[in-house]
Amino acid sequence: MTPVELALDTQLVLVLAGVVAAIAAPPRLRSLLAGVLSALLGLAGVLTGAWALAGRHGVVELPTALSLGPVTLDPTPLGGFFMVVAGAVGAVAAVFAIGYASGPAASRTSWVALAVFLGAMQLVPAAGDLVSFLLMWELMALASTVLVLTEHAGRAEVRTAALWYAAMTHLSFVLVLLGFTVLAHAGGGIDWASMSRVDPTSRTAAVAFLLLVAGFATKAGVVPVHVWLPRAHPAAPSHVSAVMSAAMVKMGVYGVLLVSIRLMPGGPAWWGAVVVGLGAVSAVYGILQASVASDLKRLLGYSTTENIGLIFLALGTALILRAHQVSAAGDAALLACLLLVASHAAFKATLFLGAGSVLHATGERDLDRMGGLVSRLPVTATAFGIGALGAAALPVTAGFVAEWTLLQAVIHGGRPHDRMVAVTMPIAVSVVALTAGLALVTFVKAYGIAFLARARSDGAAQAHEASPSMRAAMLIAACVVLILGLVPGALAQAAARAVGLPAGSAVTQVGFTHLGARLEPLAVLVLVGVMVTAVALIAKAAARKVPRREVELAWGGGGVRASARMQYTATSYAEPLTRVFDDALRPERDVVVTHAGESRYLVERVQFHQHVVDLVEDRMYRPMLTLVERLGVAGRRLQNGSIHRYLAYSFFALVVVLVVVAL
Amino acid sequence: MNGSVGVNVSAATFATSQVLVLVVLSPLLIGLMRTVRARLEGRVGGGVLQPWRDLRKLLLKEPLQAQGRSWWAMAGPVLLVSSSLALCALTPLLGTVTFPSLPDDLFVVVSILLLGSVALALVGLDAGTAFGGMGSSRHMMISALVEPTVLLSVYALSIPVGSSVLSRIVEARLDDPASVLSPVSLLALLALTIAVVAETGRLPVDNPATHLELTMVHEAMVLESSGRDLAWLEVGSWLRLGVLLGLVSTLLVPWGVATDLTAAGMLVAVLALVAKLAVAATALATVEVALAKVRLFRVPELMAGSFVLAFLAVTASYLVVQG
Numbered sequence: 001m002t003p004v005e006l007a008l009d010t011q012l013v014l015v016l017a018g019v020v021a022a023i024a025a026p027p028r029l030r031s032l033l034a035g036v037l038s039a040l041l042g043l044a045g046v047l048t049g050a051w052a053l054a055g056r057h058g059v060v061e062l063p064t065a066l067s068l069g070p071v072t073l074d075p076t077p078l079g080g081f082f083m084v085v086a087g088a089v090g091a092v093a094a095v096f097a098i099g100y101a102s103g104p105a106a107s108r109t110s111w112v113a114l115a116v117f118l119g120a121m122q123l124v125p126a127a128g129d130l131v132s133f134l135l136m137w138e139l140m141a142l143a144s145t146v147l148v149l150t151e152h153a154g155r156a157e158v159r160t161a162a163l164w165y166a167a168m169t170h171l172s173f174v175l176v177l178l179g180f181t182v183l184a185h186a187g188g189g190i191d192w193a194s195m196s197r198v199d200p201t202s203r204t205a206a207v208a209f210l211l212l213v214a215g216f217a218t219k220a221g222v223v224p225v226h227v228w229l230p231r232a233h234p235a236a237p238s239h240v241s242a243v244m245s246a247a248m249v250k251m252g253v254y255g256v257l258l259v260s261i262r263l264m265p266g267g268p269a270w271w272g273a274v275v276v277g278l279g280a281v282s283a284v285y286g287i288l289q290a291s292v293a294s295d296l297k298r299l300l301g302y303s304t305t306e307n308i309g310l311i312f313l314a315l316g317t318a319l320i321l322r323a324h325q326v327s328a329a330g331d332a333a334l335l336a337c338l339l340l341v342a343s344h345a346a347f348k349a350t351l352f353l354g355a356g357s358v359l360h361a362t363g364e365r366d367l368d369r370m371g372g373l374v375s376r377l378p379v380t381a382t383a384f385g386i387g388a389l390g391a392a393a394l395p396v397t398a399g400f401v402a403e404w405t406l407l408q409a410v411i412h413g414g415r416p417h418d419r420m421v422a423v424t425m426p427i428a429v430s431v432v433a434l435t436a437g438l439a440l441v442t443f444v445k446a447y448g449i450a451f452l453a454r455a456r457s458d459g460a461a462q463a464h465e466a467s468p469s470m471r472a473a474m475l476i477a478a479c480v481v482l483i484l485g486l487v488p489g490a491l492a493q494a495a496a497r498a499v500g501l502p503a504g505s506a507v508t509q510v511g512f513t514h515l516g517a518r519l520e521p522l523a524v525l526v527l528v529g530v531m532v533t534a535v536a537l538i539a540k541a542a543a544r545k546v547p548r549r550e551v552e553l554a555w556g557g558g559g560v561r562a563s564a565r566m567q568y569t570a571t572s573y574a575e576p577l578t579r580v581f582d583d584a585l586r587p588e589r590d591v592v593v594t595h596a597g598e599s600r601y602l603v604e605r606v607q608f609h610q611h612v613v614d615l616v617e618d619r620m621y622r623p624m625l626t627l628v629e630r631l632g633v634a635g636r637r638l639q640n641g642s643i644h645r646y647l648a649y650s651f652f653a654l655v656v657v658l659v660v661v662a663l
Numbered sequence: 664m665n666g667s668v669g670v671n672v673s674a675a676t677f678a679t680s681q682v683l684v685l686v687v688l689s690p691l692l693i694g695l696m697r698t699v700r701a702r703l704e705g706r707v708g709g710g711v712l713q714p715w716r717d718l719r720k721l722l723l724k725e726p727l728q729a730q731g732r733s734w735w736a737m738a739g740p741v742l743l744v745s746s747s748l749a750l751c752a753l754t755p756l757l758g759t760v761t762f763p764s765l766p767d768d769l770f771v772v773v774s775i776l777l778l779g780s781v782a783l784a785l786v787g788l789d790a791g792t793a794f795g796g797m798g799s800s801r802h803m804m805i806s807a808l809v810e811p812t813v814l815l816s817v818y819a820l821s822i823p824v825g826s827s828v829l830s831r832i833v834e835a836r837l838d839d840p841a842s843v844l845s846p847v848s849l850l851a852l853l854a855l856t857i858a859v860v861a862e863t864g865r866l867p868v869d870n871p872a873t874h875l876e877l878t879m880v881h882e883a884m885v886l887e888s889s890g891r892d893l894a895w896l897e898v899g900s901w902l903r904l905g906v907l908l909g910l911v912s913t914l915l916v917p918w919g920v921a922t923d924l925t926a927a928g929m930l931v932a933v934l935a936l937v938a939k940l941a942v943a944a945t946a947l948a949t950v951e952v953a954l955a956k957v958r959l960f961r962v963p964e965l966m967a968g969s970f971v972l973a974f975l976a977v978t979a980s981y982l983v984v985q986g
Contacts, residue, residue: 291807371791372731372733372791374733374734374735375733392777392781393774394774394777394778394781395771395774395775395778400774403770404768404770404771407770407814407827408770408827411818411821411822411827412825422981426815426818426974426977426978426981429814429815429818429977430811430815430970430974432814433810433811433813433814433815434807434810434811436810436814437806437807437808437809437810437811438807440777440780440781440803440806440807440810441803441804441806441807444781444784444785444788444799444803445800445803447785448784448785448788448789448799449788451733452733452735452785452788452789452791453788453789453790453791453795453796454731454791509764516825516826517768517826517827517828518766519768519771520764520765523762523764523765524765524771524775527749527752527753527765528745528746528749528775528778531744531745531746531748531749531752532741532742532745534745534748535741535744535745535748535895536741539737539741539891539895542722542723542891543891545723546723546724546725546726546890547725548725548726548727548728548737548890549725549726549727549728550727550728550729550730551727551728551729551730552729552730564791566792566793567791567792567793567796568788568793568795568796568797568799568800569796572796572797572800573796573799573800573803574800575800576800576801576804576959576960577804577807579960580804580808580960580963
């Protein structure tokens with residue numbers, strides 16, 4: 001038995017153990033036991049993935065009652081990379097859940113679903129053939145639907161969200177199933193090897209590619225099939241949102257990589273253009289919606305759409321550049337894709353766990369009612385701040401390294417070999433730049449409004465720091481963001497191995513010798529650190545002479561300190577952006593002016609109401625849903641309960657059958 | 664090995680002298696701009712040295728802090744100055760010799776610039792007043808819209824060179840002076856100038872001399888800071904202006920920048936930088952006299968215009984290379 005096989009078996013055992021513990025343990029110990037087992041399950045996933053990345057092999061076959069044969073688990077280096085990501089996120093989230101889960105989230109159902117969800121998710125990339133892949137994929141979808149439903153009893157919007165999620169996730173399943181069926185038919189087998197015999201330039205391959213990309217994009221939350229994402233994330237418990245956002249959507253990315261890099265490498269350039277198009281639209285739309293959102297978890301959900309957009313953009317760029325034999329830049333773009341996957345997993349897990357801690361402490365998801373949490377929740381504030389730095393792609397975090405790599409790839413792909421390259425690259429740079437700018441506003445808003453200034457509600461004023469397991473989970477996730485940002489070389493080497501590229505990076509740096517570009521974040525840290533130390537020393541010397549003094553009113557102007565409600569809120573912070581992008585966001589505004597009785601020049605009260613809706617949902621899905629509903633209502637008229645009418649139906653049906661037979 | 668030590672030593676020399684020169688010059692630059700403006704408006708003005716005197720006064724004063732402010736009120740200003748100082752060390756204003764482990768890559772430079780913007784915006788928010796939040800929100804909106812222009816215009820300049828390292832771009836311009844006047848270069852520099860004006864809060868985007876809170880951007884954010892906190896915020900912003908003006912003028916007129924470390928070369932480089940900055944500051948101040956601040960919601964139009972210029976520059980660079 002090889003180490004990989006042992007680790008795979010361990011995972012299966014741990015899933016079972018987790019399920020048993022969730023069902024059998026007494027309520028007091030349930031969260032602790034099931035949480036520890038789920039965390040171990042995640043660690044086993046990380047270990048399996050790491051061994052698979054190192055090139056170790058191992059096959060585990062599980063006999064099933066299916067006529068299609070056993071479930072085969074056979075992780076490759078590419079799968080291994082995604083197993084590490086999924087396992088690490090799962091482990092951190094499970095540790096967080098030990099302290100966080102309460103009420104319905106600590107129930108038997110919820111813990112069972114979490115163990116199954118984590119297990120299935122980290123085995124999706126390990127699947128060795130189509131049936132195993134689809135089985136794990138569906139198991140992951142079902143378990144996550146149960147988890148989204150956790151709080152259905154208390155909140156009505158949870159039920160709607162779960163319905164949207166279930167519908168979209170099954171749309172994704174159907175599309176993926178169709179796509180693989182086409183591919184399996186053309187290749188003559190359901191194992192990956194026979195499917196990879198399909199000629200990527202053939203028309204069958206094109207059909208399969210489009211179906212599969214559509215299916216995987218739905219799972220990944222790409223515009224316009226992202227609608228489930230901003231609903232499901234606020235509905236699910238925070239540790240579940242963290243896993244879904246940081247790891248589960250990445251399985252969609254794994255799917256596209258599986259199809260375009262492993263099964264059908266060397267596809268035509270328009271494949272890349274399709275992926276770039278999806279990515280560019282998602283990145284800009286996602287961050288635009290995130291920048292004006294004031295529900296913290298909804299904001300993070302939209303930001304996931306943005307990041308998945310960037311990942312797709314990187315992948316599509318790689319496909320285009322490879323199709324045009326610009327291999328050095330193409331390799332860099334592919335590497336950027338995987339770096340973005342890992343960095344997004346790290347910082348989004350941190351941010352969602354941080355949001356969970358804030359929700360736990362204040363009972364608020366609405367940024368407009370937070371404030372001043374930096375002194376009451378110091379650990380959460382630190383972790384969330386590091387995560388926000390990562391999401392805004394600032395040094396020295398993982399997000400910065402990933403975005404730097406993407407921009408290097410795009411800039412060096414700029415040698416005009418082809419019109420498509422010459423058109424795509426500038427657009428890609430503009431999209432990345434605009435997204436980066438808006439991400440900055442979004443996360444300055446999220447951090448600044450929630451953690452700085454004065455409390456805007458009683459909940460925020462009486463907040464308390466999270467329990468030890470929650471704090472530990474947040475800090476671990478935040479440390480990963482920093483470590484991947486400071487010594488990104490190891491990750492870059494692992495990513496290069498996952499997609500079979502030569503490793504060009506040392507441990508402390510990401511570098512591309514062919515492009516003459518390198519990045520050593522430690523050097524950036526040293527430079528900024530030297531400056532900070534120098535300035536801080538001067539400030540300290542000055543402070544010894546004239547210390548800082550705290551006063552009730554520093555620059556009161558009007559005399560009394562204005563109420564905390566007079567501060568800028570998240571909504572007012574985003575107001576300039578809402579106005580600038582008015583045409584793209586189309587917020588619903590409603591101003592009601594009540595006049596005093598005698599004169600219309602005297603105003604008694606002004607009410608202002610503004611609501612930003614998801615335009616895609618409003619313009620694309622609503623009409624479709626209305627149509628379906630109307631058809632349903634019309635269908636009801638056929639069946640009004642009258643026995644005469646049913647007899648008439650049977651009679652006419654018989655006549656039609658006889659006529660058809662006679663002809 | 665010896666060679667790499669030599670490169671590091673000369674890179675460190677250049678970085679240190681850039682920091683020193685800019686720390687000395689930036690307040691004088693502000694003083695010069697205020698004096699030029701005052702003279703053109705028929706006033707006497709405070710003199711070129713006035714910003715230095717203000718700075719000394721602020722550093723010696725007691726900082727007051729409203730109750731309920733967090734440690735960020737103290738840390739934010741320090742971070743802003745540090746990021747500006749790091750920018751001074753990185754950008755190739757005196758010499759194009761860089762640390763092998765820390766090339767002045769465009770994206771690194773922009774990200775350090777943004778780090779300063781974020782520090783300033785959070786200081787504004789931390790004040791917990793309506794004006795602080797207002798300034799911060801406007802400042803971040805402008806930053807978000809400026810970033811695409813900055814990246815795209817330097818991207819246009821980097822395509823012919825094949826590198827995103829600013830020193831390589833400056834060196835390429837020194838080797839081939841004709842490239843400075845190419846359409847790509849002119850379009851990109853025009854776009855970059857507009858972006859720099861917006862990012863440093865000059866007219867017509869923001870009025871640095873305003874006393875009307877409702878129109879403030881930068882001033883609204885620093886309204887609640889005092890003493891050395893305010894001093895750091897001011898120096899940080901002045902340094903940013905100095906570096907960015909220096910970068911634009913170096914890209915436009917690359918002559919004088921040293922490509923290796925010699926005493927004579929350094930002297931020429933410092934004198935050239937002083938001259939370039941003085942000319943740029945005088946020009947900027949003169950133009951500002953004739954300009955009025957535009958409405959906040961007209962600023963995006965300005966930024967969209969500069970973005971189009973930068974995009975044209977990129978497109979042109981493809982055409983030129985292809986042709």
